[in-house]
Amino acid sequence: MTSTELHVVVPAGGSGTRLWPLSRAANPKFLHPLTGTDRSLLQATYDRLAPLSRPENLLVVTGTPHAVGVARQLPDLPERNILVEPFARDSCAAIALAAAVIERRSPGAVMASFAADHLITDTDEFAATVARAVDGARDGHLMTIGITPTRPETGYGYLCCSETAQRSVIQKVLEFKEKPSLEVATRYLASGSYLWNASMFVWRTDVFLAELQARRPDVAEPITKIATAWDTDTQQDVLAELWPTVPKVAVEYAVMEPAAEDGKVATVPGDFGWSDIGDFETVVDLLGTDVGGGRAFTTRPDSKAVVVDGEGMVVVPSGGRLVATLGVHDLIVVDTDDAVLVCRRDRAQDVKRLTEILRDRGELDYL
Amino acid sequence: MTSTELHVVVPAGGSGTRLWPLSRAANPKFLHPLTGTDRSLLQATYDRLAPLSRPENLLVVTGTPHAVGVARQLPDLPERNILVEPFARDSCAAIALAAAVIERRSPGAVMASFAADHLITDTDEFAATVARAVDGARDGHLMTIGITPTRPETGYGYLCCSETAQRSVIQKVLEFKEKPSLEVATRYLASGSYLWNASMFVWRTDVFLAELQARRPDVAEPITKIATAWDTDTQQDVLAELWPTVPKVAVEYAVMEPAAEDGKVATVPGDFGWSDIGDFETVVDLLGTDVGGGRAFTTRPDSKAVVVDGEGMVVVPSGGRLVATLGVHDLIVVDTDDAVLVCRRDRAQDVKRLTEILRDRGELDYL
Numbered sequence: 001m002t003s004t005e006l007h008v009v010v011p012a013g014g015s016g017t018r019l020w021p022l023s024r025a026a027n028p029k030f031l032h033p034l035t036g037t038d039r040s041l042l043q044a045t046y047d048r049l050a051p052l053s054r055p056e057n058l059l060v061v062t063g064t065p066h067a068v069g070v071a072r073q074l075p076d077l078p079e080r081n082i083l084v085e086p087f088a089r090d091s092c093a094a095i096a097l098a099a100a101v102i103e104r105r106s107p108g109a110v111m112a113s114f115a116a117d118h119l120i121t122d123t124d125e126f127a128a129t130v131a132r133a134v135d136g137a138r139d140g141h142l143m144t145i146g147i148t149p150t151r152p153e154t155g156y157g158y159l160c161c162s163e164t165a166q167r168s169v170i171q172k173v174l175e176f177k178e179k180p181s182l183e184v185a186t187r188y189l190a191s192g193s194y195l196w197n198a199s200m201f202v203w204r205t206d207v208f209l210a211e212l213q214a215r216r217p218d219v220a221e222p223i224t225k226i227a228t229a230w231d232t233d234t235q236q237d238v239l240a241e242l243w244p245t246v247p248k249v250a251v252e253y254a255v256m257e258p259a260a261e262d263g264k265v266a267t268v269p270g271d272f273g274w275s276d277i278g279d280f281e282t283v284v285d286l287l288g289t290d291v292g293g294g295r296a297f298t299t300r301p302d303s304k305a306v307v308v309d310g311e312g313m314v315v316v317p318s319g320g321r322l323v324a325t326l327g328v329h330d331l332i333v334v335d336t337d338d339a340v341l342v343c344r345r346d347r348a349q350d351v352k353r354l355t356e357i358l359r360d361r362g363e364l365d366y367l
Numbered sequence: 368m369t370s371t372e373l374h375v376v377v378p379a380g381g382s383g384t385r386l387w388p389l390s391r392a393a394n395p396k397f398l399h400p401l402t403g404t405d406r407s408l409l410q411a412t413y414d415r416l417a418p419l420s421r422p423e424n425l426l427v428v429t430g431t432p433h434a435v436g437v438a439r440q441l442p443d444l445p446e447r448n449i450l451v452e453p454f455a456r457d458s459c460a461a462i463a464l465a466a467a468v469i470e471r472r473s474p475g476a477v478m479a480s481f482a483a484d485h486l487i488t489d490t491d492e493f494a495a496t497v498a499r500a501v502d503g504a505r506d507g508h509l510m511t512i513g514i515t516p517t518r519p520e521t522g523y524g525y526l527c528c529s530e531t532a533q534r535s536v537i538q539k540v541l542e543f544k545e546k547p548s549l550e551v552a553t554r555y556l557a558s559g560s561y562l563w564n565a566s567m568f569v570w571r572t573d574v575f576l577a578e579l580q581a582r583r584p585d586v587a588e589p590i591t592k593i594a595t596a597w598d599t600d601t602q603q604d605v606l607a608e609l610w611p612t613v614p615k616v617a618v619e620y621a622v623m624e625p626a627a628e629d630g631k632v633a634t635v636p637g638d639f640g641w642s643d644i645g646d647f648e649t650v651v652d653l654l655g656t657d658v659g660g661g662r663a664f665t666t667r668p669d670s671k672a673v674v675v676d677g678e679g680m681v682v683v684p685s686g687g688r689l690v691a692t693l694g695v696h697d698l699i700v701v702d703t704d705d706a707v708l709v710c711r712r713d714r715a716q717d718v719k720r721l722t723e724i725l726r727d728r729g730e731l732d733y734l
């Protein structure tokens with residue numbers, strides 16, 4: 001098996017609530033051009049992954065609300081390679097469905113899975129890292145690419161490695177760690193043997209599916225039946241019957257964490273300029289430009305920011321309008337077609353809560 | 368002469384920069400429904416003044432950018448009663464033009480002039496006050512209606528009266544005072560003999576024009592010639608020749624202040640719920656509703672405000688969008704079709720400066 005025979009899976013889901021109101025349930029982060037070019041995150045992900053595989057070996061798993069967006073943004077992707085879930089069942093279902101469909105099409109294939117909404121600046125190093133992970137996968141490991149941490153981030157999970165992480169060296173993952181406190185994250189960073197979990201997985205589909213069957217038959221069994229029916233005239237009926245029974249669970253929790261405890265998970269560190277574009281701070285840091293008094297980023301050339309007597313401002317004008325601020329500091333101001341957000345920078349993590357309040361108030365049009 | 372023969376003039380100008388981005392050069396404050404109903408300030412002014420006069424005796428003086436807006440908002444106003452200035456020449460030119468046109472049409476008439484963009488809640492008391500001022504005007508005084516002050520406002524000019532202001536009593540205005548410091552304004556308020564100058568004037572047109580001729584022949588002479596040509600086939604030529612020569616000066620400075628020094632100006636206090644709707648604070652105080660954490664006002668039912676964990680917020684969503692704020696306090700947030708403003712409340716007076724910065728940057732579309 002050569003690297004051109006690698007199968008690549010892109011789960012394209014998640015509404016990116018921390019980027020509300022730019023990212024919406026119906027128009028999520030991965031469909032937006034948050035890349036510094038006019039390509040969306042999904043398109044940039046495709047551009048990065050296409051050289052690793054053949055077009056017929058690249059799959060996107062997405063939900064019904066985004067199938068059209070995915071199809072239009074990736075016109076070269078074969079129709080049969082866009083797997084549309086009837087409704088979201090968390091990452092284990094999405095990844096298992098892709099694995100089972102690939103296993104049916106190419107038994108014993110190596111598959112690699114990468115989120116649709118991350119940004120990577122060093123594509124060559126990324127490709128080299130994936131190749132190393134593919135080697136580990138061929139040896140039967142459940143591989144994950146962990147990101148070399150650059151700061152004591154409390155917003156990510158961590159991989160605890162068996163030794164100090166070294167580029168190119170495959171090593172065991174002893175444990176998956178939940179999002180840590182700042183104190184713990186600082187210790188992780190100093191130790192050199194913790195990596196960020198970016199949900200980048202590489203494995204043989206048969207190895208993964210066997211692991212899933214052993215640990216979560218309640219996921220594996222309906223998914224296997226669905227995959228068997230996929231692309232046949234029974235697909236709709238089987239989906240209608242079985243999809244609602246698939247448990248909602250993250251693949252880390254269902255498979256990777258227990259498998260790591262059994263010594264079956266390994267990692268290679270990734271050091272290729274990764275970002276999950278998780279919040280507006282990151283967006284303006286990576287993609288924005290200095291405006292006096294802060295940084296601004298827009299996806300639309302007809303949108304402008306003017307900051308007067310400001311400091312530490314994060315402005316994202318994306319509604320075709322001028323956003324003008326006067327005498328305010330350390331705020332996030334985001335303008336979109338139908339909603340405007342004004343938020344204190346240190347409350348950015350609570351934007352998700354704001355969207356929940358909107359849902360409670362019945363303002364569903366804005367979600 | 369009965370009160371139905373009063374001629375009423377409404378100078379409809381000024382761009383209301385303190386209400387930017389709601390109020391614009393091309394769509395100024397007086398054309399907006401800042402009244403608590405769907406009537407604009409201009410229409411509410413018309414509604415308030417129409418009972419004081421006959422339709423053919425009500426004149427609006429406006430500029431070329433607003434002639435169409437005025438014509439459409441006041442369909443009952445006779446065409447010949449919309450006087451369109453070629454370009455703005457400050458209040459003395461506008462008022463003198465109206466006075467001279469009225470004097471030509473009805474020699475010796477009493478005219479009363481009121482801004483197009485003020486709000487008055489007690490219409491009956493307003494009408495009664497105007498009637499008192501008309502009495503004074505018939506006696507040959509240059510009358511002004513001064514507003515009984517309710518706070519030590521530093522944003523207005525004041526009228527210094529000859530004695531403690533009493534409702535219904537006509538008295539001399541000793542002096543026009545410029546915008547005072549807070550200390551001085553507090554003294555004015557305590558004294559009981561100072562009124563706010565709201566540029567409400569009532570006089571016989573022949574008296575005013577004689578005063579203008581005596582003090583500012585450079586204004587009076589071209590205006591008289593223009594008024595003579597008005598409604599004739601020479602109007603355009605005379606305007607083209609003479610309008611550019613008319614000095615730009617406020618009527619207070621050109622006529623009222625020097626006339627007061629000569630004992631020719633008198634006043635009646637007005638106590639009828641007056642507001643100049645001068646800034647967003649006033650707009651939400653008078654017309655807004657409580658939203659948790661602040662007050663909001665909108666002129667459009669499709670616009671909404673959601674304030675989460677906020678305090679003292681002034682939100683004016685008028686762009687058909689949702690404005691959501693999170694964890695911020697004491698800010699003014701204004702959303703319109705093409706611009707968003709985020710401003711500290713205590714910097715509200717500097718919004719005018721912001722518009723100047725926009726002009727300097729060439730952002731003329733937003734002015």
